[in-house]
Amino acid sequence: MNHTNPMHRHAVLALLLLGLAGCASSSSPIHPSGWACEAGDQSMVRDTLYFGHNRPNGGRVREAEWRQFLNEVITPRFPDGLTVMKATGQWRNANGHIEQEVSQVVTVLHAGDPTTRGKISEVMAAYRQRFDQEAVLRERTATCARF
Missing domain, CATH: 3.30.70.120 (Alpha-Beta Plaits)
Incomplete structure (x- = not known):
């Protein structure tokens, strides 16, 4: 696998961001400004x-x-x-x-x-x-x- 390929880097970054967003939304609500509220908020x-x-x-x-x-x-x-x-x-x-x-x-x-x-x-x-x-x-x- 070529990790220097720009398309591959963008795809990996997008998957990481989607995964992080999923983690944030499952543990705490996402504030409309884009940052996550603390767990329980x-x-x-x-x-x-x-x-x-x-x-x-x-x-x-x-x-x-x-x-x-x-x-x-x-x-x-x-x-x-x-x-x-x-x-x-x-x-x-x-x-x-x-x-x-x-x-x-x-x-x-x-x-x-x-x-x-x-x-x-x-x-x-x-x-x-x-x-x-x-x-x-x-x-x-x-x-x-x-x-």
């Missing part, structure tokens, strides 16, 4: 949503209004769990002004299926409509998780 999607409390008319979303939105809109769509943190952020609005505002940051881990992605979009649209917001920031990343 699940490949998941993490959506982080940033809900600013400043209103365009100068008012603010009150704490009671936020809690009501969380209880009525977000929690029913994600009853298995989520994380909520208070934050202070800043951003440039449509008029070019820098705004600083109190915000709520909601993190949801999920499988990334179309139904769940749709629920994320529904939450964002509901907040923009209810509180007359220009935007809700969504940050989506692939991650590995263990519960």
Whole structure:
């Protein structure tokens, strides 16, 4: 057998890679970025949503209004769990002004299926409509998780 033949080397490399991929997928899930999660981890999607409390008319979303939105809109769509943190952020609005505002940051881990992605979009649209917001920031990343 001639191991210096480029076609042979490519074929051997392809077989090795396929074999390694098979090993990785049988012992741990493959993360969408291509690297393997640790054994026992699940490949998941993490959506982080940033809900600013400043209103365009100068008012603010009150704490009671936020809690009501969380209880009525977000929690029913994600009853298995989520994380909520208070934050202070800043951003440039449509008029070019820098705004600083109190915000709520909601993190949801999920499988990334179309139904769940749709629920994320529904939450964002509901907040923009209810509180007359220009935007809700969504940050989506692939991650590995263990519960």
